[in-house]
Structure formats: structure tokens, C-alpha cells
Amino acid sequence: MTTNAGSTLTPTEKMRATLGRRYAAEKRFQAYGIVAILLALSMLVILFVTIIGNGMTAFVQHTVHLDVTLYPQDIDPEGTRDPDVLAKADYQSAVNDAMYSLFPGATSRQERRAVRELISPGANFVIRDMVMDDPSLVGQRVSVRVPLASEYDQVLKGNVDPAVDFTAFQEGGTSVDWSLPPGERLISEDQANYLQQLIRQGEVKASFNRWFFTNGDSRQPELAGIWGAAVGSMLTLMVTLALSFPIGVAAAVYLEEFAPKNRLTDIIEVNINNLAAVPSIVFGLLGLAVFLQFFGMPRSAPVVGGLVLTLMTLPTIIIASRAALKSVPPSIREAALGVGASKLQTIFHHVLPLAMPGMLTGTIIGMAQALGETAPLLMIGMVAFVVDIPGSPLDPATVMPVQIFLWSDSPERAFTERTSAAIMCLLGFLILMNAAAVLLRKRFERRW
Amino acid sequence: MDTILVIAAILVLAAAGFFTGRHRAVVRSGGVSRSLHSLPNYHGHFVALWGAVPALILLVLWLPLEPILAMNAALDYFQHHIAEANNLETIRQSKLALLLSLSPDATTIRLDELKPQQFALLQTEIRNMAAGGASAGHAAFMQEVADVYAGYRETSYILMFAACLAMAGVGAGFAWSRIAPDMRARNHVENAIKWFMIICSTVAILTTLGIVLSLLFEALRFFSKVPITEFLFGLHWSPQTAIRADQVGSTGAFGAVPLFAGTILISIIAMCVAVPIGLLSAIYMAEYADNRVRAVVKPILEILAGIPTVVYGFFAALTVAPFFRGLGESIGLDVSSESALAAGMVMGIMIIPFVSSLSDDVITAVPQSMREGSYGLGATKSETVRRVILPAALPGIVGGILLAVSRAIGETMIVVMAAGLGANLTANPLEAVTTVTVQIVTLLVGDQEFDSPKTLAAFALGLMLFVMTLCLNIVALHVVRKYREQYE
Numbered sequence: 001m002t003t004n005a006g007s008t009l010t011p012t013e014k015m016r017a018t019l020g021r022r023y024a025a026e027k028r029f030q031a032y033g034i035v036a037i038l039l040a041l042s043m044l045v046i047l048f049v050t051i052i053g054n055g056m057t058a059f060v061q062h063t064v065h066l067d068v069t070l071y072p073q074d075i076d077p078e079g080t081r082d083p084d085v086l087a088k089a090d091y092q093s094a095v096n097d098a099m100y101s102l103f104p105g106a107t108s109r110q111e112r113r114a115v116r117e118l119i120s121p122g123a124n125f126v127i128r129d130m131v132m133d134d135p136s137l138v139g140q141r142v143s144v145r146v147p148l149a150s151e152y153d154q155v156l157k158g159n160v161d162p163a164v165d166f167t168a169f170q171e172g173g174t175s176v177d178w179s180l181p182p183g184e185r186l187i188s189e190d191q192a193n194y195l196q197q198l199i200r201q202g203e204v205k206a207s208f209n210r211w212f213f214t215n216g217d218s219r220q221p222e223l224a225g226i227w228g229a230a231v232g233s234m235l236t237l238m239v240t241l242a243l244s245f246p247i248g249v250a251a252a253v254y255l256e257e258f259a260p261k262n263r264l265t266d267i268i269e270v271n272i273n274n275l276a277a278v279p280s281i282v283f284g285l286l287g288l289a290v291f292l293q294f295f296g297m298p299r300s301a302p303v304v305g306g307l308v309l310t311l312m313t314l315p316t317i318i319i320a321s322r323a324a325l326k327s328v329p330p331s332i333r334e335a336a337l338g339v340g341a342s343k344l345q346t347i348f349h350h351v352l353p354l355a356m357p358g359m360l361t362g363t364i365i366g367m368a369q370a371l372g373e374t375a376p377l378l379m380i381g382m383v384a385f386v387v388d389i390p391g392s393p394l395d396p397a398t399v400m401p402v403q404i405f406l407w408s409d410s411p412e413r414a415f416t417e418r419t420s421a422a423i424m425c426l427l428g429f430l431i432l433m434n435a436a437a438v439l440l441r442k443r444f445e446r447r448w
Numbered sequence: 449m450d451t452i453l454v455i456a457a458i459l460v461l462a463a464a465g466f467f468t469g470r471h472r473a474v475v476r477s478g479g480v481s482r483s484l485h486s487l488p489n490y491h492g493h494f495v496a497l498w499g500a501v502p503a504l505i506l507l508v509l510w511l512p513l514e515p516i517l518a519m520n521a522a523l524d525y526f527q528h529h530i531a532e533a534n535n536l537e538t539i540r541q542s543k544l545a546l547l548l549s550l551s552p553d554a555t556t557i558r559l560d561e562l563k564p565q566q567f568a569l570l571q572t573e574i575r576n577m578a579a580g581g582a583s584a585g586h587a588a589f590m591q592e593v594a595d596v597y598a599g600y601r602e603t604s605y606i607l608m609f610a611a612c613l614a615m616a617g618v619g620a621g622f623a624w625s626r627i628a629p630d631m632r633a634r635n636h637v638e639n640a641i642k643w644f645m646i647i648c649s650t651v652a653i654l655t656t657l658g659i660v661l662s663l664l665f666e667a668l669r670f671f672s673k674v675p676i677t678e679f680l681f682g683l684h685w686s687p688q689t690a691i692r693a694d695q696v697g698s699t700g701a702f703g704a705v706p707l708f709a710g711t712i713l714i715s716i717i718a719m720c721v722a723v724p725i726g727l728l729s730a731i732y733m734a735e736y737a738d739n740r741v742r743a744v745v746k747p748i749l750e751i752l753a754g755i756p757t758v759v760y761g762f763f764a765a766l767t768v769a770p771f772f773r774g775l776g777e778s779i780g781l782d783v784s785s786e787s788a789l790a791a792g793m794v795m796g797i798m799i800i801p802f803v804s805s806l807s808d809d810v811i812t813a814v815p816q817s818m819r820e821g822s823y824g825l826g827a828t829k830s831e832t833v834r835r836v837i838l839p840a841a842l843p844g845i846v847g848g849i850l851l852a853v854s855r856a857i858g859e860t861m862i863v864v865m866a867a868g869l870g871a872n873l874t875a876n877p878l879e880a881v882t883t884v885t886v887q888i889v890t891l892l893v894g895d896q897e898f899d900s901p902k903t904l905a906a907f908a909l910g911l912m913l914f915v916m917t918l919c920l921n922i923v924a925l926h927v928v929r930k931y932r933e934q935y936e
Contacts, residue, residue: 015826022828022831023828025828025830025831026828026829026830026831028830029829029830029833029834030732030736030829030830032728032732033728033729033731033732033733033736034732035728036724036725036726036727036728036729036732037728037729037732037733037745037749039725040725040726040729040749040752040797040800040801040804041745041748041749043752043797043800044748044749044751044752046767047755047759047760047763047797050763050766050767051759051762051763054766246648247648247651248648250644250645250648250649251645251648251649251651251652253645254642254645254646254648254649255649258642258645259649267653268649268650268652268653271652271653271656272652273921273925274656274918274921274922274925275652275655275656277851277854277855277917277921278659278858278914278917278918279854279855279857279858279859279860279885279913279914279917280858280860281858281860281885281888281889281910281913282659282663282858282910282913282914283659285659285662285663285888285892285906285907285910286655286658286659286662286663288892289662289663289665289666289907290658290662294662295512311651311655314651314652314655315652318652342634342638343638344638344641344642368754371756372754372755372756372757372758372759373756374756374757374758374860374861375757375860375861375864375885375889378889378892378893379888379889379892379893383893401756401758401861402758404758404759404762405758405761405861405864405865408758408761408762408765408766408865416766419762420762423759423762426756426759427755427759430754430755430756434754
């Protein structure tokens with residue numbers, strides 16, 4: 001080995017000299033990786049913290065205790081107790097009277113209006129539903145808790161109106177900064193006084209928000225619930241599951257076990273892979289043009305939503321099912337064929353049961369995807385404002401992600417809170433489904 | 449009408465067919481099951497299939513035909529009994545005159561001379577009235593027409609019920625009569641199942657065909673109203689066509705370049721977030737992290753991929769956009785509250801797991817021998833990654849990134865909720881831009897009439913979106929597959 005005459009350093013020395021730099025570069029590179037992972041994880045944490053931080057308060061609703069007298073002559077003058085009559089009766093005046101009786105001092109029109117606006121404009125529906133459930137309440141004095149109007153609920157939760165120091169407010173203090181111009185305050189001075197009076201009388205209580213879990217959509221945030229959307233999601237998923245599982249499994253079995261290797265099956269394979277990557281909104285356009293326009297199916301119906309989502313999740317299910325079939329060793333098939341089973345008997349009696357856990361896992365993951373999907377359902381009109389709980393796949397309905405989208409558009413702070421709470425419920429369902437898929441895989445996974 | 453009842457009846461008949469078929473097979477074999485070619489159950493299935501399938505096919509054919517026939521009968525009745533000269537005065541005073549845009553001096557009504565739009569209106573009205581809808585404003589004879597329609601549908605339903613049941617009975621009876629010990633029932637049943645599976649596996653092709661045809665058909669209708677060159681190269685997008693001709697801005701402009709530019713801008717921002725974070729975390733996971741860290745961090749990162757996009761959209765609109773706006777204000781920059789930056793960044797977060805899991809796959813697929821060769825020459829880990837592994841894995845990584853780009857282009861909810869609506873041709877990420885998917889949603893949500901260029905434009909945009917993502921996918925899948933073959 002000859003050394004370069006011009007340099008006094010040997011290669012070893014040269015290498016040693018750069019070693020420090022190279023190790024530093026190594027450290028830096030490793031740090032980049034850690035930073036990248038931490039960044040991704042912190043995004044996830046921020047996402048969850050904002051959603052949970054915003055949404056937790058939606059599970060609590062402030063209610064006012066009212067003693068409502070239901071005079072028969074107002075509600076059911078003929079005494080038939082006919083559900084139709086009860087449903088159409090006027091409960092508002094009974095509610096108003098109960099509110100006025102809490103504030104005997106409020107006599108002017110303006111004051112009475114302020115009193116009325118303390119509770120939800122939908123309070124009469126709460127009473128109506130009670131009476132519909134139990135018609136014998138007519139003619140009685142019933143004690144009921146109705147929701148506080150959403151503005152005051154938000155004030156008490158400390159979500160809005162910075163002018164109000166809400167903890168002091170709740171304790172009956174007067175640390176309300178009335179110097180702010182009225183436009184920047186959500187509630188007026190009168191209303192704040194009435195509310196304080198109610199609190200002092202002990203009529204206001206924060207309790208579990210049952211309306212959120214039992215109601216459909218509503219224009220009044222305090223009465224808006226996700227039950228309607230949850231039922232819509234269930235109906236849509238039922239249609240999707242009923243169609244996509246049999247079709248997906250049958251297609252996978254044919255392609256994996258029977259299909260000859262030819263041009264057609266090649267095209268089908270490429271096709272399935274490409275379909276899996278088509279943007280979901282395109283499936284919505286397909287549904288709009290084919291199912292609604294061409295076949296004239298009803299708009300906003302879970303059955304159409306289910307059809308569109310079926311087409312969307314089929315590739316996922318087919319790909320997962322084929323992988324599950326592939327993992328069943330050929331010796332199983334050969335053994336069955338060897339004792340005289342037909343090809344179909346082999347598959348239905350031996351291969352399918354072994355591949356089923358894998359297929360079910362793929363199906364659950366596909367269903368979870370379908371549950372979170374929004375865009376294609378917007379295209380086929382599932383964005384309608386639906387108050388009633390859908391009873392069949394043909395009724396107009398909306399689904400949970402679309403409900404989230406609709407609420408997120410509303411300016412009220414109370415809807416922001418409910419949007420986050422709805423997201424928490426949706427994520428809860430998704431976690432359940434994915435956990436089921438993981439469990440299934442762990443429990444039935446076989447190594448051959 | 450209750451189609452479900454018909455289906456249930458057919459299925460009950462088929463189930464009965466199964467038991468009688470199985471029983472007959474046993475009886476015909478004289479109790480010696482060895483003499484049967486197929487197991488008794490196959491004979492049962494054979495009868496059940498013959499009972500159910502032809503009847504269901506008949507039902508499927510009948511269902512779309514029924515309302516058409518009934519409508520024809522109702523319109524016929526309208527033409528021959530209602531649209532007479534002595535009824536004309538009553539018609540003029542009813543809602544019908546408005547509906548048919550009857551000219552005041554008309555002496556006859558000829559349905560075949562009506563404009564398609566009026567014709568459709570008349571049909572809808574008849575349908576609504578037959579379903580018990582409001583009949584206010586109509587003369588009494590409209591109810592007659594509706595009754596004819598409803599009557600026909602009722603008769604048709606009864607006929608259909610009878611025909612389907614008869615079909616099921618005949619089919620099952622035919623199969624039942626064929627049952628004999630040496631009948632190859634199993635082969636028949638297996639053939640039927642095989643055909644069912646073949647039909648199922650063509651659903652994927654039919655879906656693609658349906659997408660292509662419906663998009664192409666509607667897009668061509670759009671291009672017959674708006675020239676394709678204007679759509680592809682026009683710089684101005686304002687799809688609001690006016691109802692009256694004299695309204696301001698009555699001509700909608702359909703130049704889609706601002707939408708393409710907006711889509712690309714947001715996708716670039718998303719990739720700027722997703723590619724470095726996704727790639728670096730994939731490298732760290734594949735090359736540095738020990739198994740315990742991998743087992744924990746990888747599933748957590750994958751949660752990001754499982755979160756519905758509507759949640760990301762809400763996060764972008766509620767948290768990220770105001771954050772950037774506030775940040776911009778504090779350093780004196782004017783950031784739009786619907787900035788491309790916020791939408792793009794959140795979209796990037798969504799795509800991180802996509803990039804990282806695809807890169808992880810290709811990096812771990814690089815043969816161990818290449819790493820060992822590099823270590824043997826004295827390279828450090830990072831040098832190995834940069835000089836050996838990344839070049840070897842590059843085609844796969846590029847393929848994965850292309851797939852991620854196609855995802856970003858097709859992503860809808862994040863941009864619908866966090867990006868703007870106004871078409872704005874700009875490269876400034878702090879301004880609001882709109883994208884192809886946002887416009888599709890805004891054009892199609894709500895009431896739509898199917899002939900206006902506004903609605904059809906959505907399908908033209910959808911076609912562009914489909915073609916773009918399809919090209920990206922084909923290239924990406926090709927690159928990934930070609931690369932995989934090299935090392936296998």
C-alpha cells in the first residue's frame with residue numbers, strides 16, 4: 001500500500017477524522033425518525049384532545065324543574081284520549097303558565113317573553129311525549145324537568161359569553177360584566193337575573209343529557225340527538241352487509257378456486273384492485289346516475305345508501321377473502337378430494353370454515369370503512385333534515401357521519417359541542433368494530 | 449306495494465319444495481340411500497332452486513314494467529275520456545292548465561304533442577294523487593285518472609303475486625317430477641352455485657362499467673352545452689346559471705382550471721406533510737425501532753387511517769384553520785379562515801399512515817444481504833439507508849406516493865368542510881381555494897334539475913377525477929408490481 005505523497009494522513013487517519021461527523025449524521029438521522037413519529041403521534045393526541053374537550057360537555061344538559069298542570073279542556077276537550085288528538089294538542093300554554101308561576105313578578109310582555117325564552121322552545125314536545133306515553137297524565141299536575149334553552153346551557157357550562165364569570169354566577173354572585181355592549185353578550189341583563197333567580201331557587205340542575213341519545217335531529221340544539229342517525233347507520237350497514245358479504249365471498253371463492261387463468265379473470269383482478277382506489281365520491285355519482293336517475297329509487301333511503309356502500313366495500317372484502325382462502329393449505333383440499341368429495345363440497349365443508357375468520361375480519365374492516373363514509377351518501381340525498389327515527393330501509397334517513405357534517409355547519413356553539421360528542425360516539429363504534437376484528441384474528445388465527 | 453310479501457311467499461314455497469323434494473328422493477330410492485346418485489339434500493335443493501329462481505326472475509322483470517304499463521293506461525284514459533272539447537273549460541280553470549301550460553286558444557289537448565317536461569309533470573301529478581297526495585286545485589276528473597292508475601297497479605300487484613306463485617309452483621313441480629334415484633341432482637345444484645359465483649365476480653366489472661358509462665354519458669351531455677375546450681382551459685368558474693335570462697351574470701362560466709389548480713395546491717401541501725413524516729417514520733420503524741416499540745407505535749399510527757374523513761374535516765375547520773389564522777395575524781399575515789394550508793395539512797395527517805405503511809412494506813422487502821453488504825464495507829446505518837436501501841426501494845416508494853396522491857385528489861370531506869367555495873386561481877397557500885370534489889358536492893347537494901349544465905358539470909368533474917385517479921393508480925400499481933418482481 002502506498003500513501004499519497006501530498007497528504008500526510010493515512011487512509012485510516014482520514015477515516016478517523018470523518019468518523020465524528022458520520023456518527024453525528026447517524027444520530028441526526030435517527031432523531032429525524034423519532035421526531036417524525038412523535039409529530040404524527042402528537043397530531044393524533046391533539047385531534048383526540050380537541051374532540052373530547054369539546055364534546056364532553058354535550059353529555060350534560062341543564063334542566064329546569066317545572067310543575068305543569070295539564071288541563072283536560074286544553075289538551076283533550078272531548079276526553080277521547082285519542083293519540084291523534086293528544087299529538088296535536090297545545091302544550092305550549094301549559095308550559096308557559098308553569099314558567100310564569102315561577103316568576104310572579106314578571107308581568108309585562110317583555111318580561112314574560114324573557115321568562116319564556118329561558119327554557120327550550122321544544123319543551124312542549126317533552127311534555128307531549130310524556131302524555132303520549134301515559135294518557136292518564138291529562139288532568140294532573142305533573143312534575144317534569146325540561147331542558148334549559150341552549151344559550152343559557154352554554155353560559156352555565158362556561159362555553160360562551162366571556163362577560164359572564166360563570167362559577168361566581170352559579171353561586172349567585174354578581175360578577176357579570178355588564179359594561180360590554182349588548183351585541184357581544186349572548187344573554188341580556190334581565191335574562192341573567194331570571195336565570196340567577198332560578199338557580200338560587202334550586203330549580204336548575206345539570207343532569208345526564210338523555211335527549212342526545214334518544215332523539216332524532218332537531219333545529220333546537222338542546223333537543224337534537226343522534227339516535228335517528230344511529231338507526232339510519234344501522235339500517236344502511238345492514239343492507240350493505242346483507243349484500244356485500246355473500247357477493248364478496250362468492251366472488252372470492254370463484255376467483256381463487258375455480259376461475260381459469262384467462263384474459264377475463266385477469267381483467268376482473270385488475271379491475272378489483274383499481275376499484276379499491278377509486279375515490280368514494282365517484283361511487284356517489286354512480287349511485288345518483290344509476291340508482292336514483294335510471295332505476296328511480298327513493299332519495300335519502302338507507303337501501304340506496306347500502307347499495308352504494310356495497311359497491312364501495314366489495315373490493316376490500318374480495319381482496320381480504322381471497323387472502324384468507326390462499327392461506328388455507330392445499331393439503332386440506334387434496335385430502336377432501338381424495339376421499340371423494342366434489343370440488344364444491346371440498347370448499348363448502350372444509351376450506352370455507354377454515355377461511356371464515358379471515359373473511360369475517362375483512363368484512364368487519366370493510367363495514368367500519370362504510371360506517372365512516374360520508375361523501376357518496378351526500379350525493380344520493382342522505383343529507384336531508386330528518387327528525388323522525390327511520391323505521392325501515394325505505395324511509396328517509398341520515399347516517400352518523402352525515403349528521404356530524406350537518407351539525408358542524410351550524411353556527412351555534414351548542415351544535416359544535418354536539419358535533420364533537422357525535423364524533424366520540426362514531427369513533428366509539430369504530431373502535432368496537434376494529435377491536436372485534438383484532439379479537440377475531442387473534443382468536444382464530446392459525447399457523448399451518 | 450308489498451314486494452317483500454311476494455318474496456317471502458316465494459321463499460316459503462321454495463322451502464316447502466326442499467322438504468318434499470328430499471322426501472321424494474328418499475321414497476323413490478326405497479329407503480336405500482346407496483341407490484341414489486346424489487344425497488337426498490341435493491334433491492331438496494334442486495327442487496327449491498327450481499321453485500325460487502324462475503319466480504324471482506319473473507318478479508324482477510315485472511317490477512319495473514308494472515308502473516309503466518299502469519301509467520300508459522292512465523294516460524290513455526286521460527286522452528280519450530278527459531281531454532274532450534266539453535271538458536276543456538273545466539281544465540282551463542284547474543291546476544292542469546298551468547301544469548300543461550295550455551295556451552288560452554287551444555281547442556284540443558294532445559298528449560303526444562306535449563313538451564317532455566310538461567309530460568313528466570303530468571305523470572308525477574298522477575302518481576302523487578294515486579298515492580293519496582293532495583288533490584287541491586284539480587278538477588274531479590283528475591282523481592278519476594289517478595284512480596285508473598291506482599286500479600291498474602292494484603290489479604297488477606294481484607296478478608304479479610299470482611303469477612310469481614304459479615311460476616314457483618310450476619318450477620318446483622317440474623323439478624319434483626324429475627326426481628329419480630339416478631338423477632344427477634348434485635351436479636345440477638353445483639352448477640347453479642357456480643353460476644351464482646360467476647355472476648358475483650362480474651359485479652366488480654359491472655361497477656366499473658357503470659361508473660364509466662354514467663360519467664361519460666352525463667359528461668357528454670354537458671359538453672354538448674359547454675364546449676370541452678372551455679371546460680378544460682377556461683380560467684373562470686362560476687356555475688350559477690340564472691333562472692331568468694335578464695339576470696346579472698346569467699351565463700354560467702365553466703372553466704375548470706381554477707379547480708384543478710386548487711386541487712393540486714392542496715394535494716401538494718398534503719404531500720409536503722405526509723411524505724417526510726410518513727417516510728421518516730417508516731424508515732425508523734423498519735431499521736431502528738425494536739420490536740416492542742414497533743408493536744405499540746405501528747397500530748397507533750394506523751388509527752390515523754381509520755378515523756373517518758368527516759372527523760378530520762371538523763378538526764380542520766374547528767381547530768387547525770383558526771390556529772393558522774391566529775398565527776398569521778400575530779405576525780401580520782392575512783390568512784383566510786378557509787386557507788388551503790389548513791385543509792392541506794389535515795389531509796396530510798390523514799395520509800401519513802398510508803405513506804408509512806406502503807414505504808414500510810417496500811423497505812422491509814429489500815433483501816437483508818444488501819444491508820449486510822453495506823455494513824460490511826463499514827457504512828453506518830443511516831448511510832446504508834440513504835445510499836443502499838432508499839435507492840433500492842425507490843420505485844416502490846414512488847408507487848406508494850403516487851397512490852397517496854390519488855387519495856389526496858379524491859378526498860372529499862376534509863376539503864368540503866375546510867376549504868373554500870369560491871374558485872380562486874392562486875398559488876398562495878394562505879388564500880382560500882376550491883377543489884374538484886368540493887364543487888361536485890356543492891353542485892349536487894340540494895335540489896337538482898337534471899338538464900341544467902350546472903348539474904351535468906358535476907359529472908364532467910367526476911369524469912376528470914376518475915380519469916386522473918385511475919391513471920395515477922395504474923401507474924402506481926404497475927411500478928409497485930414491477931419492483932416486487934425484482935427481488936422475488
